[in-house]
Amino acid sequence: MSDTEALVFECALDAPPEKVWRALTIPEYLERWLKPAKSDELAVVTAEENRSLTYRWRESGQGAIVGLEDSLVTFDLTPTADGGTWFRLTHAPVAIPAAANNNAPTMRLAA
Template sequence: MTDTEALVFECELDAPPEKVWRALTIPEYLARWIKPDQNIDLAVVTSEENRSLTYSWREAGQGAIVGAEDSLVTFELTPTNDGGTWFRLTHEPVTVPSAANSNQTMLLVA
């Protein structure tokens, strides 16, 4: 990914936001859903219960790709009229501002 690319996935889930929230925040459920690989380090960056959650995502361990970038994974949950959840996942690289004398943005890399 470059500093302007983000992967976005959206769908409707047949579960209320509270149930989806539990799947994203209870470690045993999260492991089944998005973290089958133990070489991924996740840390909560921001959260608004039952609405949005952002994790920092970093490949770690012996098999990590040298120079792999950190990224942010954001989950947005919106209740639907039928009791389900509109689910939006955005996975984007972390960017940090360059020095004050530069007009460029740099990718934060491991």
């Protein structure tokens, strides 16, 4: 996966990494913060407590992009000097659809 295939968002948060981690891992907090659709499926792929977390996010139902139902969403948390967190979210497709004028099959990215 390269950054050209992924969406990357970064910002500083006023909360320490431990608090952000709880927001990403406790289902009630995750639901309030990220608001995944009821039909979406999230499964942890990798986790390094208070530092990094990757979910396999499967969208389904109306509005899901055909061929891009699965994606990897990675949260990287870095403590800042002021007690906050540098937050980096990377959202990358698991499958990259082939161009409409390409006869090659869809390329699968390693998870």
